[in-house]
Amino acid sequence: MLENIISELEKQFQLEAVDHNSSDLVFLTIDRDHAVMAIDLLKWKFGYKHFVLLTAVDFLEEGKFQLTYILNNPDTKTDIGVRVRIDREDANMVSAHHLWPTVATYQRELKEMFGIDFPGSPRLNDPFILEGWEGTPPYRRDFDTKAFAASFYHQREGRTTNDPATYMKEKLYPNE
Amino acid sequence: MSKKEFFPMDGDRTKYPEIKSDGTADIDLSSHKYIKLWHGPNHPGITGNMAVELTLCGDEVVEGITHVGYLHRGFEKLMERRKYIQNFPLVCRIAVPEPDYNEYNYATCIENLTGIDVPEKGMWLRTLTLEMARLQGFLMWIGGMAGAIGFGTVGQWANYCRDLVLDRFEELTGGRIYHIYILPGGVRNDIPEGFKDRMEKNLREIEGFMKDIRRAFFDNYVFKKRSVGVGYIDPAWVFDYGIVGPNARAAGFKHDIRKNYPYAKYAELDFEITTAKDSDIYTRAFLRFEELLKDIDLIRQILDKMPEKGDHISKVSNMMNLKIPAGETYVRSECTRGEYGYYLVADGSEYPRRVNVRGPSYTHGVALLEKMLVNVNIADVAQLMVSLHTYPPEIER
Amino acid sequence: MSLEDLNKKQIVSPDGEHFEVDPMNDYFCQDRPEEVKPVNKIVERFYNWARSESLWILGFGTGCGAIEMRPLMTPRFDAYRFGVQWRPTPRQANLLIVSGYLSTKTLKRVIRVYEQMQNPKFVMGLGSCTINGGMYFDSYNTIKRLDYYLPVDVYVAGCMPRPEALLAGFEELKKLIKAGKAEGANEYANKFDWYKKNQKEVIRDWDMPDYNW
Amino acid sequence: MGEKILFALISLFLTINYGFLMNGVIRKIYARVGRRHGIPFYQMYIDLIKTLALRTNIRHGTMFYLGPVFRFAGGVGLFLFTPVVFGSAMFGNLSFSGDVLLLLSFQFFGTLGMALGAGESGHPNAAIGVTRGLAQMTAVEVPFVLALMGVAIQYDSLSLHDIVAAQQGGIMHWTLFTNPFIVAAGMLALLGSFMRPPFDVVLAGQEIPIGPPTEYHSNYMALMLSNRAIFPMAKAILFMNLFFGGANTYWEMMIKTFAVVMWSVFVGVSFPRFRVEQSIRWFLRVPLILGILGIVYVQFFMS
Numbered sequence A: 001m002l003e004n005i006i007s008e009l010e011k012q013f014q015l016e017a018v019d020h021n022s023s024d025l026v027f028l029t030i031d032r033d034h035a036v037m038a039i040d041l042l043k044w045k046f047g048y049k050h051f052v053l054l055t056a057v058d059f060l061e062e063g064k065f066q067l068t069y070i071l072n073n074p075d076t077k078t079d080i081g082v083r084v085r086i087d088r089e090d091a092n093m094v095s096a097h098h099l100w101p102t103v104a105t106y107q108r109e110l111k112e113m114f115g116i117d118f119p120g121s122p123r124l125n126d127p128f129i130l131e132g133w134e135g136t137p138p139y140r141r142d143f144d145t146k147a148f149a150a151s152f153y154h155q156r157e158g159r160t161t162n163d164p165a166t167y168m169k170e171k172l173y174p175n176e
Numbered sequence B: 001m002s003k004k005e006f007f008p009m010d011g012d013r014t015k016y017p018e019i020k021s022d023g024t025a026d027i028d029l030s031s032h033k034y035i036k037l038w039h040g041p042n043h044p045g046i047t048g049n050m051a052v053e054l055t056l057c058g059d060e061v062v063e064g065i066t067h068v069g070y071l072h073r074g075f076e077k078l079m080e081r082r083k084y085i086q087n088f089p090l091v092c093r094i095a096v097p098e099p100d101y102n103e104y105n106y107a108t109c110i111e112n113l114t115g116i117d118v119p120e121k122g123m124w125l126r127t128l129t130l131e132m133a134r135l136q137g138f139l140m141w142i143g144g145m146a147g148a149i150g151f152g153t154v155g156q157w158a159n160y161c162r163d164l165v166l167d168r169f170e171e172l173t174g175g176r177i178y179h180i181y182i183l184p185g186g187v188r189n190d191i192p193e194g195f196k197d198r199m200e201k202n203l204r205e206i207e208g209f210m211k212d213i214r215r216a217f218f219d220n221y222v223f224k225k226r227s228v229g230v231g232y233i234d235p236a237w238v239f240d241y242g243i244v245g246p247n248a249r250a251a252g253f254k255h256d257i258r259k260n261y262p263y264a265k266y267a268e269l270d271f272e273i274t275t276a277k278d279s280d281i282y283t284r285a286f287l288r289f290e291e292l293l294k295d296i297d298l299i300r301q302i303l304d305k306m307p308e309k310g311d312h313i314s315k316v317s318n319m320m321n322l323k324i325p326a327g328e329t330y331v332r333s334e335c336t337r338g339e340y341g342y343y344l345v346a347d348g349s350e351y352p353r354r355v356n357v358r359g360p361s362y363t364h365g366v367a368l369l370e371k372m373l374v375n376v377n378i379a380d381v382a383q384l385m386v387s388l389h390t391y392p393p394e395i396e397r
Numbered sequence C: 001m002s003l004e005d006l007n008k009k010q011i012v013s014p015d016g017e018h019f020e021v022d023p024m025n026d027y028f029c030q031d032r033p034e035e036v037k038p039v040n041k042i043v044e045r046f047y048n049w050a051r052s053e054s055l056w057i058l059g060f061g062t063g064c065g066a067i068e069m070r071p072l073m074t075p076r077f078d079a080y081r082f083g084v085q086w087r088p089t090p091r092q093a094n095l096l097i098v099s100g101y102l103s104t105k106t107l108k109r110v111i112r113v114y115e116q117m118q119n120p121k122f123v124m125g126l127g128s129c130t131i132n133g134g135m136y137f138d139s140y141n142t143i144k145r146l147d148y149y150l151p152v153d154v155y156v157a158g159c160m161p162r163p164e165a166l167l168a169g170f171e172e173l174k175k176l177i178k179a180g181k182a183e184g185a186n187e188y189a190n191k192f193d194w195y196k197k198n199q200k201e202v203i204r205d206w207d208m209p210d211y212n213w
Numbered sequence D: 001m002g003e004k005i006l007f008a009l010i011s012l013f014l015t016i017n018y019g020f021l022m023n024g025v026i027r028k029i030y031a032r033v034g035r036r037h038g039i040p041f042y043q044m045y046i047d048l049i050k051t052l053a054l055r056t057n058i059r060h061g062t063m064f065y066l067g068p069v070f071r072f073a074g075g076v077g078l079f080l081f082t083p084v085v086f087g088s089a090m091f092g093n094l095s096f097s098g099d100v101l102l103l104l105s106f107q108f109f110g111t112l113g114m115a116l117g118a119g120e121s122g123h124p125n126a127a128i129g130v131t132r133g134l135a136q137m138t139a140v141e142v143p144f145v146l147a148l149m150g151v152a153i154q155y156d157s158l159s160l161h162d163i164v165a166a167q168q169g170g171i172m173h174w175t176l177f178t179n180p181f182i183v184a185a186g187m188l189a190l191l192g193s194f195m196r197p198p199f200d201v202v203l204a205g206q207e208i209p210i211g212p213p214t215e216y217h218s219n220y221m222a223l224m225l226s227n228r229a230i231f232p233m234a235k236a237i238l239f240m241n242l243f244f245g246g247a248n249t250y251w252e253m254m255i256k257t258f259a260v261v262m263w264s265v266f267v268g269v270s271f272p273r274f275r276v277e278q279s280i281r282w283f284l285r286v287p288l289i290l291g292i293l294g295i296v297y298v299q300f301f302m303s
Helices: A002-012 A032-044 A103-114 A145-152 A164-172 B075-080 B085-091 B099-114 B120-148 B152-173 B195-218 B221-227 B245-250 B281-305 B361-373 B378-388 B392-396 C041-053 C064-073 C104-116 C128-132 C163-178 C184-190 C192-202 D002-033 D043-052 D062-080 D099-121 D124-155 D160-166 D180-193 D218-243 D250-269 D276-283 D286-302
Strands: A015-022 A025-030 A050-059 A064-073 A078-087 B035-039 B051-057 B060-067 B327-335 B338-346 B352-358 C009-012 C018-021 C055-058 C084-087 C095-099 C122-126 C154-156
Touching: A002 A015, A002 A025, A002 A032, A002 A078, A015 A078, A015 B327, A025 A032, A025 B327, A032 A064, A032 A078, A050 A103, A050 B327, A050 B338, A050 B352, A064 B338, A078 B327, A103 B361, B035 B378, B035 D124, B051 B361, B051 B378, B060 B361, B060 B378, B075 B085, B075 B352, B085 B099, B085 B352, B099 B120, B099 B327, B099 B338, B099 B352, B120 B152, B120 B195, B120 B281, B120 B327, B120 B378, B152 B195, B152 C064, B152 D002, B195 B281, B221 B281, B221 B378, B245 B281, B245 B338, B281 B378, B361 B378, B361 B392, C041 C055, C041 C163, C041 D043, C055 C163, C064 C095, C064 C163, C095 C104, C104 C192, C122 C128, C122 C163, C154 C163, C184 C192, D002 D043, D002 D062, D002 D218, D002 D250, D043 D218, D062 D099, D062 D218, D099 D124, D099 D160, D099 D218, D124 D160, D124 D180, D124 D218, D124 D276, D124 D286, D160 D218, D180 D218, D180 D250, D180 D276, D180 D286, D218 D250, D276 D286
Parallel strands: A025 A078, C055 C084, C055 C095, C095 C122, C122 C154
Antiparallel strands: A015 A025, A050 A064, A064 A078, B035 B051, B051 B060, B327 B338, B338 B352, C009 C018
């Protein structure tokens, strides 16, 4: 089932990688410019009409963001994850809000939390979750939340940190 | 003078507000025809800590904008800097009314990527907790629904029933709200002795209350008058707006993850997908009520079919510093609000690269709610929100 | 609300009348809060008894602790027995329960709500996250200790605190009020500058008046 | 005359306390239906003291202050001109011939005053609540006035004293049995003016918190709490006089008013609330028809 769709897609697009997670979940990697077209095709031709989620993964070491669109076909009960690698610098992506109105919400969140731009997406620049945030978008991996929290907020003294494995061993099984 | 001219606001209300060419509503605030009103965050008629910015024309909402983020703690960021096992206390706090779904999804993500097996009894116990979580979630929801239209009596009864379920949760897991019961490889504790009898006693009491609630609430003239025909969900919106769960089933979309994508032990249980037609507030409420009754039945089935003996958790070596090979997976389950999904990306280290939570409220509470708020009476905003069963922490995490 | 809304502006009434609105003066009271000393000791003791026996909670669920509010007010735990009631508007409430972690976005609303409550007013911090950040100690969006931003009378520890713990918290608060030690409103007035400094350090887009009544 | 005023004040004092305790009992009943223990029955007094004990208060202008005063005055006025106990010098109050008309205006007086006050408070919730309240009150007045007219026609008098006098001499002389239609219309109208579900969208906690009293606190709130004690009592006494044969002793009054109030309480615990336009439509259907039937009955079958 999924193989047919993938071979169909391979005819039209350059699939960079195909990872079979299980019999009904497969992840594809498509380049930035063709990804939304492929999603369009998946939606209208192959019946992947339920949009599950859109999120980004920060691969700081490679200088890339990975956008993941997970689509679900409720009839065949299969999922396809479309992965797109985009540059971390000047991150932007083709908007997919014309396919599902609800995608605009995900794109608003990604814009705010990762700083990924989706030109043309409605209300993209309205504050969504954060208020008055300045500096690095918080979900980027180079934003150190602990250092930020320690310097920005008033802390109560006396907090200690333990390594869970050794601490648990000391407390619970001191003789082992 | 015709009736239409005499009552210009009568007739087809969907024409107001007029839509401009760019798709936004034509609302001129300086014309003094409109009132801006914040429904929340400090408002008893709001589901959790979120806000809806309403523009009113008379008693009618012409535009609603959802504001979320009041509960944002940055879970997905915090999870990236904790080890896999350390994340279990975090994940359950994403959705407070039903924390077990978070634990289940997250644990299953880890199991999928590492190949940890779950023993038979562990699976049954997981199914039990998930179903109990659904039951108490629906009970709380009925309380909220009744409260949203000023029916405190039913709200009290429903919360009384919920406390009975929480008692059993406490017995099974040790926690009232947060359980941290489901771990990779199974569940934390075995089932206590005599649990089944006590559960049965509670279920019987709840069923008795449900009979009363059905008579007092769902057969209530005023409630029907208030809710029939209000807050209609067009079946055509189901995919556009990512509607899942009872909201979609009430619109006629036969989709239940427990049945369509059987997880845990649902394949061995006997139940049917509840569907309805013409999703208005009453239909959705009644559908949830029917699901609640089915949950009671399912809990009985689970307790009957659960094996007496067996391990509840498999041995996992080096759980504290669990390393997961690079890979990604998506796991879904059916909570009271619909599809609850976890997307986990592992990069081979002891820390997850990314965990993304797909809360069902994410689509219900923002895009869909904003659409449905238009042309709704201001008095119906609260019950509309409750009937969608939005829960803000899922939206912002 | 944004900062621009606070600037002076011209408004045309429906009759075509022009008039100028200065929101800072017209909509808000700019006066600082002032300490109000109790007048008579015996009367005050009687009043304190009444205050302690009639706690009106503001119905503002700021965090996940709000989920235990329903069991608290419903048959199992029934806080009404102790004169604890629930009020939807800050004007009539005198007890603010900060139920759990506060993101900076909520903190702003909580400060406004707190300032709209009338003296005497009490604050109860619920959960470990209001005490020292709890499990969100490294979160970039939640405050780590509540007492730097609002005067807290009672903390209820736990994550999350059970309704029994809350009832115990009410009893503790009642004792404090009866002893005349719950003077949070006066403390807020006395240390107003300090509190405002702390609040402004955390809330980066301060787009409201310094004191909202 | 001076004696009369003194007696009226005494009966006001007694009845306001009865009202406070009654409110406590009502909340207790609400709690028991919801399987709770409920607040102490004397909680209303503590609340009153506490609201008076607030150290600061915000005033939004003169009308804001006068709103609760008007409301309280409306409640007290309604009470003072209603004979509490028939034929008693002590509890006869300032009843005079034609007082039914005065009571009608006192009914609305408080609501109007509250509307002005809440409007001045500047809170949108208060304004929305007040418009709802006025609209609903107007709809409630229609069956109520019909019932009142029916009673006035039936006994050929506009004096409550005469109306009660005409109902003496056994239970079968009560309006309840001589003309059940107008009593039904009046009792349904009573539900609307008591601000309990299903007609309490004015003070709805969830839909619009909490309507007109949104901005009120401290002394203003205390006045409104007192009004909540006296106004339903006055209303219940009025209904008792109109429909249930008045009272010959204070105890009889207490029992009868308790029954009248409980009627609204029992309806209140078993229904959610209507939207305002639904409740207006409802009042303009069933109670209105009953009221007209009652008048027709009085006109054509009783004379």
